[in-house]
Amino acid sequence: MxxxxxxxxxxxxxxxxxxxxxxxxxxxxxxxxxxxxxxxxxxxxxxxxxxxxxxxxxxxxxxxxxLLQRSVAQVEAATHQPTKTQQARLTGLLENLVSMGLRTTVKVLSVQRLPAPHEVAMALQLPDGEWVQKAQRVRHTKEGPLSHITTWVPERIASGFGRKELAQKPILMLLEESGVKVGRAQQSISAKLADANMAQHLDIAVGSALLAVNRLIYDTDDKPIQWLHGLYRPDRYEYQMQLSRVGSIDAKVWVSKELSANFH
The missing domain is CATH 1.10.10.10 (Winged helix-like DNA-binding domain superfamily/Winged helix DNA-binding domain)
Structure with missing residues (x-):
C-alpha cells in the first residue's frame, strides 16, 4: 500500500x-x-x-x-569516517566503474566552476574557497535512468575536460588522461529517499528508496582527486562482492573481493 x-x-x-x-x-x-x-x-x-x-x-x-544543525565533527565523520567503508584497488571497484561508464549512456545536466563549499573542501583536503569543478550527470541503461551522479574535482585537475568530454567518457578515464594516477577509493553505501527533483531525473515517485553512494578517490600519492555523490535506482543496479574468512580461529574477519557492478 x-x-x-x-x-x-x-x-x-x-x-x-x-x-x-x-x-x-x-x-x-x-x-x-x-x-x-x-x-x-x-x-x-x-x-x-x-x-x-x-x-x-x-x-x-x-x-x-x-532545529537541527550539523556540527563540524558530524560533517567530518560523514566525509572521512563512513560506517561501512570499502577500500578497493583499481582492479576491483574502480575498474568496474570504468566498465559501467563504457556500457551505459550519460546525459550531462550541468558543469560548473566554483569555490569549494566547506564540506567539499574538507573531503578533497583543499583550502576553503579553492576552485573546483562540479558536474552533475544522469546515467542511463537501455531500460531508462539508472543513477544521478554529482562529482567534485579540483580545478587544477579538471581544467582539461568539460561538458563535451564528460558526455563521451567515464570521468576516471578523463582523470587519467589529465595525468592523474588513480590509486584507491573509499566508499560508503547507505539509503536515501528521492525528493521531487531526483524523482524527476530518475523517473520514480517522490519518496522512493535509492542507494546513496559517497565515494572519495585518491591518487597514488594518497591525495584526494574526486569526491562523488551518487544516487542509484535499486531496481536497476546491484554491486556484487565475494566474502572470505581470513585470520586465526579466534580472530577471523571477513574480507571482500569485488566481482562486478550489474545493472539492468
Missing part, C-alpha cells in the same frame, strides 16, 4: 533536515507545494509532524527554521 502523500513529504524533508540542508531555513509552503506537486494541506500536515517531533520551529512572520 503506497504511503500517504503527506508522509512521503515528511520523510524526504526529515532526511534533508538531518543532512543539514536547511541551515538557512526551510522553503515556504508555496515552494514546497510546487516542489512536491501536492496541496497546501498536505504540506502543512508534513510540517506539523516535523514540528511535533521537534525538528523544526514555525513562527508566524519569520518562516520555518530547522
Amino acid at each position: 503506497p504511503l500517504p502523500k503527506y508522509h512521503q513529504v515528511y520523510l524526504v524533508l526529515r532526511e534533508q533536515l538531518h543532512e543539514g540542508k536547511f541551515a538557512q531555513g526551510l522553503p515556504g509552503e508555496l515552494a514546497l507545494m510546487q516542489q512536491f506537486s501536492v496541496a497546501r494541506v498536505t504540506v502543512r500536515r508534513a510540517l506539523a509532524q516535523l514540528a511535533q517531533e521537534g525538528l523544526i520551529s514555525r513562527e508566524p512572520g519569520r518562516g520555518t527554521r530547522s
Whole structure:
C-alpha cells in the first residue's frame, strides 16, 4: 500500500533536515507545494509532524527554521569516517566503474566552476574557497535512468575536460588522461529517499528508496582527486562482492573481493 502523500513529504524533508540542508531555513509552503506537486494541506500536515517531533520551529512572520544543525565533527565523520567503508584497488571497484561508464549512456545536466563549499573542501583536503569543478550527470541503461551522479574535482585537475568530454567518457578515464594516477577509493553505501527533483531525473515517485553512494578517490600519492555523490535506482543496479574468512580461529574477519557492478 503506497504511503500517504503527506508522509512521503515528511520523510524526504526529515532526511534533508538531518543532512543539514536547511541551515538557512526551510522553503515556504508555496515552494514546497510546487516542489512536491501536492496541496497546501498536505504540506502543512508534513510540517506539523516535523514540528511535533521537534525538528523544526514555525513562527508566524519569520518562516520555518530547522532545529537541527550539523556540527563540524558530524560533517567530518560523514566525509572521512563512513560506517561501512570499502577500500578497493583499481582492479576491483574502480575498474568496474570504468566498465559501467563504457556500457551505459550519460546525459550531462550541468558543469560548473566554483569555490569549494566547506564540506567539499574538507573531503578533497583543499583550502576553503579553492576552485573546483562540479558536474552533475544522469546515467542511463537501455531500460531508462539508472543513477544521478554529482562529482567534485579540483580545478587544477579538471581544467582539461568539460561538458563535451564528460558526455563521451567515464570521468576516471578523463582523470587519467589529465595525468592523474588513480590509486584507491573509499566508499560508503547507505539509503536515501528521492525528493521531487531526483524523482524527476530518475523517473520514480517522490519518496522512493535509492542507494546513496559517497565515494572519495585518491591518487597514488594518497591525495584526494574526486569526491562523488551518487544516487542509484535499486531496481536497476546491484554491486556484487565475494566474502572470505581470513585470520586465526579466534580472530577471523571477513574480507571482500569485488566481482562486478550489474545493472539492468
